Amino acid sequence: MAQEESTRSSVFADVEEVSSSDEINKWARTARLWRETLKEHWSLLTDELSVRLSMLMVAFFVLVAIFAPFLAPNPPLERQYQTEDQILIEKWAEPSIVGGDSGYLLGTTAEGFDIFSQLIFGTRAALLVGIIAAVFTAGIGTMVGLVAGYYGGTVDDALMRLVDFLYGMPLLPTVIILVALLGPSLWNIILAVIILQWRATARVIRSQALSLRERPFVKAAQVAGASDWHIISRHLAPNVLPMSFLYGSFAIAWAILTEAGVSFIGLGDPNTVSWGTMLQASRAYSALSFGAWWWFVPPGICIGLLVISGFLIGRGYEEITNPKLQ
Amino acid sequence: MSHTTHDDALLQVRNLEKHFKVDAGWIASILQSVSGDDPDYVHAVDGVSFDLRRGETLGLAGESGCGKTTTGMSLVKLHEPTGGDIHYNGQSLNDATDAELKEFRQNAQMIFQDPFESLNPRMTVYDTVAEPLRIHNITNETARVQRALEFAELLPAEQYFDQYPHELSGGQRQRVAIARALVLDPDFIVADEPVSMLDVSLRAGVLSLLERMTDEFGLSVVYISHDLSLLRHMCDRLAIMYMGKIVEKGPTDQIIENPQHPYTQALINAVPVPEPNVGRERVELAGEVGDVIDIPSGCRFKSRCPDYIGDVCDQVVPPLEEKAHVEGEQAVACHLYESVDGTDPAEAFRQGQSVSASGDGPESTPADD
Structure with missing residues (x-):
């Protein structure tokens, strides 16, 4: 090299002659790197017993939700018996699991619905609310946070004042207004949860983006002439992704709790079975005072198990994103 | 310039x-x-x-x-x-x-x-x-x-x-x-x-x-x-x-061997010499770097300068120019030395002051406006 002319020799002068046959296969390489990263995260995540148990629990509920029509002995909203005049239901059946002779595993409701079937179909509603709300919460929050944090200035001010405004909106009045405007349905509850949940994710991701954009590797990309979109997608997003996964997993649990709570106060979808609507019906028929524990205890246990599993998985993931917690 | x-x-x-x-x-x-x-x-x-x-x-x-x-x-x-x-x-x-x-x-x-x-x-x-x-x-x-x-x-x-x-x-x-x-x-x-x-x-x-x-x-x-x-x-x-x-620029050896600006001299004197017997006159700078929001008038180094020579430093911003006594393309921004065309900044300042009593030197730019 040194004997070349001193004016402007280039180390890459002969690089064009190198055959491009050994060009690395980009897609295969990217896929392999992703596999390795996911594998590493997976092994870190499943390191802990509580996380493994929580994942088994979630997997169990997912399977139940998928195969609900095969597992449930009866349609969830079909009356199993009726009085002669088809109006009044006098008595609920006791569960056969504790020796009742009704033939229904968890008995029936005062309306004559099979509780076991309702419980199984309720899993669908819970997971639907949880997963859709989590995906949108994490997605919207991450995108808004990245844009606000990276561009700063007026964009940041506008988006963060919107977040401040949303922080001022209380949950129940918002749901009541949405349901009054759009009618009671599971989708409106999901919508309300999304509207009110992405604000926290956006705040956290923005603060991360604010510190990331000042890091020298972002400056290096700017010096190389990278576009804003390139920097946001290649440099900022991969570094905040663990944090948005974390907020997504917490959002699952919050969304399920919110749906149960909203349904319990009677704003749920009357045509969908969810654990929250089951609790609401049991309260309406005073199941507690009649000692009909099989009506309200099973949905309560299911809500508790799924929510606790969601939080434990999020907690386990938090230790990946923040090694100081380990 | x-x-x-x-x-x-x-x-x-x-x-x-x-x-x-x-x-x-x-x-x-x-x-x-x-x-x-x-x-x-x-x-x-x-x-x-x-x-x-x-x-x-x-x-x-x-x-x-x-x-x-x-x-x-x-x-x-x-x-x-x-x-x-x-x-x-x-x-x-x-x-x-x-x-x-x-x-x-x-x-x-x-x-x-x-x-x-x-x-x-x-x-x-x-x-x-x-x-x-x-x-x-x-x-x-x-x-x-x-x-x-x-x-x-x-x-x-x-x-x-x-x-x-x-x-x-x-x-x-x-x-x-x-x-x-x-x-x-x-x-x-x-x-x-x-x-x-x-x-x-x-x-x-x-x-x-x-x-x-x-x-x-x-x-x-x-x-x-x-x-x-x-x-x-x-x-x-x-x-x-x-x-x-x-404040000073030029070929490396020339600046290191023969620094002109008082600040450069202080910087070079601060470099340790790996030789215990070499004694060196140390110029220690007093004070801190000045306020970069309210820029002081005149020379920015005046408050720490060991060779401060009075009003001209206080009021006239020293231009970065080649000086009469230094050979080569070394340029210094200091009033201590005559510029290459032979004007002594301190002398010129005194004359300018006596001609127009209103006072401001020719190069003076009040920075804190």
Whole structure:
């Protein structure tokens, strides 16, 4: 090299002659790197017993939700018996699991619905609310946070004042207004949860983006002439992704709790079975005072198990994103 | 101001200014717009001019906060200058088109101080080095990345392709950063304290790599450092900065052997000599760097200067000019010396004062307006 002319020799002068046959296969390489990263995260995540148990629990509920029509002995909203005049239901059946002779595993409701079937179909509603709300919460929050944090200035001010405004909106009045405007349905509850949940994710991701954009590797990309979109997608997003996964997993649990709570106060979808609507019906028929524990205890246990599993998985993931917690 | 413009100047920096607005919050800015006050500015770089010639290494020295890093970042367009201009190959960057700016981006690269921060922790070595090539749609990616890594003495290069920054040592990371800067085959590189964060044992290796880079590539390099012994070793020419201005510039040996500006003298005296018997007259600077928001009038160094000579320092901004008693192209911004055309600034100031009693010197620019 040194004997070349001193004016402007280039180390890459002969690089064009190198055959491009050994060009690395980009897609295969990217896929392999992703596999390795996911594998590493997976092994870190499943390191802990509580996380493994929580994942088994979630997997169990997912399977139940998928195969609900095969597992449930009866349609969830079909009356199993009726009085002669088809109006009044006098008595609920006791569960056969504790020796009742009704033939229904968890008995029936005062309306004559099979509780076991309702419980199984309720899993669908819970997971639907949880997963859709989590995906949108994490997605919207991450995108808004990245844009606000990276561009700063007026964009940041506008988006963060919107977040401040949303922080001022209380949950129940918002749901009541949405349901009054759009009618009671599971989708409106999901919508309300999304509207009110992405604000926290956006705040956290923005603060991360604010510190990331000042890091020298972002400056290096700017010096190389990278576009804003390139920097946001290649440099900022991969570094905040663990944090948005974390907020997504917490959002699952919050969304399920919110749906149960909203349904319990009677704003749920009357045509969908969810654990929250089951609790609401049991309260309406005073199941507690009649000692009909099989009506309200099973949905309560299911809500508790799924929510606790969601939080434990999020907690386990938090230790990946923040090694100081380990 | 006399600028010897060379035909082989790759980069001509003319009166570059970068002022940062002091953000006092929106309430304060509303109050300011109501009361008509001007917002405060930090004068990080305040009128800096120099040439960077082809194949030359230029050192920017000065203490922390003197604006050397801001100058370096302005050179690669990380900052939009608030005043002055940079000419690249004779083309002004202020009114460059997008295509011209893209070409400039291909030819201007930067090496950062902290190798632990300058590499994306979630990108492999290969992706980091290949990124500039992808941005500029340059073909033959793999061969170029391999060549750049080999040049940076990361051998065998394939072994490093899939490694993440946290798997590398500090020296290896800085080599990756150098490979990334070189992969586009740039015209010039700004190296901001390239070895100050490395272990002393690793510095020599990285420095010899940087030296090889300038020798074999024929690159122009701007070194930013506070370490004068390093700059003496690496650079052809030096520019000493103080509070956003160049106080002295010229060939390295001349400045180190024969510093003229009191600030340069103090800096050079602060470099330790590895010889116990060498006694040296030490000039210790009193006080701190002045206020970069309310720039003092006259010479910015006056409050710390051991050779303060009175009113002329207090009121007249010393121009950066070649002085009568110094040979070569060394330029100094100080009132102690006669300029090359024979005017003694202190004498001229006294005469100017007696002619017009109104007082302000010819060069005086009240900076805090």
